[in-house]
Amino acid sequence: MILPPPFGAGQRIGLFGGSFNPAHSGHRAVALYALKRLALDWVWWLVSPQNPLKDAGDYRDYDERLKITRLVARHPRFVVTDLEEQLGTRTTAATLAALTPVLRRGRFVWIMGADSFANLHHWNDWTDIPEAIPLAILARPGFAMRALESPAALRYESRRIATEEARELPGAPPPAWCFIPMPLRSESSTAIRERAKKRKQIVMTAS
Numbered sequence: 001m002i003l004p005p006p007f008g009a010g011q012r013i014g015l016f017g018g019s020f021n022p023a024h025s026g027h028r029a030v031a032l033y034a035l036k037r038l039a040l041d042w043v044w045w046l047v048s049p050q051n052p053l054k055d056a057g058d059y060r061d062y063d064e065r066l067k068i069t070r071l072v073a074r075h076p077r078f079v080v081t082d083l084e085e086q087l088g089t090r091t092t093a094a095t096l097a098a099l100t101p102v103l104r105r106g107r108f109v110w111i112m113g114a115d116s117f118a119n120l121h122h123w124n125d126w127t128d129i130p131e132a133i134p135l136a137i138l139a140r141p142g143f144a145m146r147a148l149e150s151p152a153a154l155r156y157e158s159r160r161i162a163t164e165e166a167r168e169l170p171g172a173p174p175p176a177w178c179f180i181p182m183p184l185r186s187e188s189s190t191a192i193r194e195r196a197k198k199r200k201q202i203v204m205t206a207s
Contacts (some may be wrong), residue, residue, distance in 0.1 A: 093125035107171025114147035
């Protein structure tokens with residue numbers, strides 16, 4: 001039995017999934033912007049135990065990632081969860097399928113960056129995702145055009161909701177998606193990990 005965060009029936013909830021390896025201020029900015037533009041009651045951060053498209057050897061300890069994400073996501077309307085760990089799922093499609101009974105009780109939307117949407121067609125069972133939940137696509141540096149010309153965008157072109165109508169997205173019958181421009185941030189988990197590796201190498205060399 002899974003234990004999702006408590007919420008009221010019909011509330012507007014954004015699911016913000018990712019490995020958060022590590023979480024950073026850019027993630028927080030996306031969550032805050034989605035909270036405002038989509039008029040959400042909550043944003044649930046779903047910290048993934050393992051992204052099947054990424055090298056498992058490059059991952060921080062799961063408990064450490066949860067801890068850092070909770071520090072970054074301090075906000076009265078943000079909840080950091082281990083739902084995917086509870087469910088034992090490793091793909092977004094499988095997670096959404098397992099959460100079907102929960103999704104029926106609220107007006108849910110999946111929050112993702114334009115970089116992820118541009119590559120959605122590489123994800124496991126990728127068409128199951130937009131068929132299960134509306135998608136809010138937040139701009140990321142260098143990915144706007146790639147996202148809007150991606151296989152996912154072309155496949156579901158007729159189901160796109162205009163940016164100015166973004167508040168209609170939570171609870172919209174899937175498939176439905178909306179591209180949402182936002183002030184761009186340069187932070188990335190990959191860059192943070194690379195800096196940490198370089199610092200470690202410098203310390204080892206000095207010793």
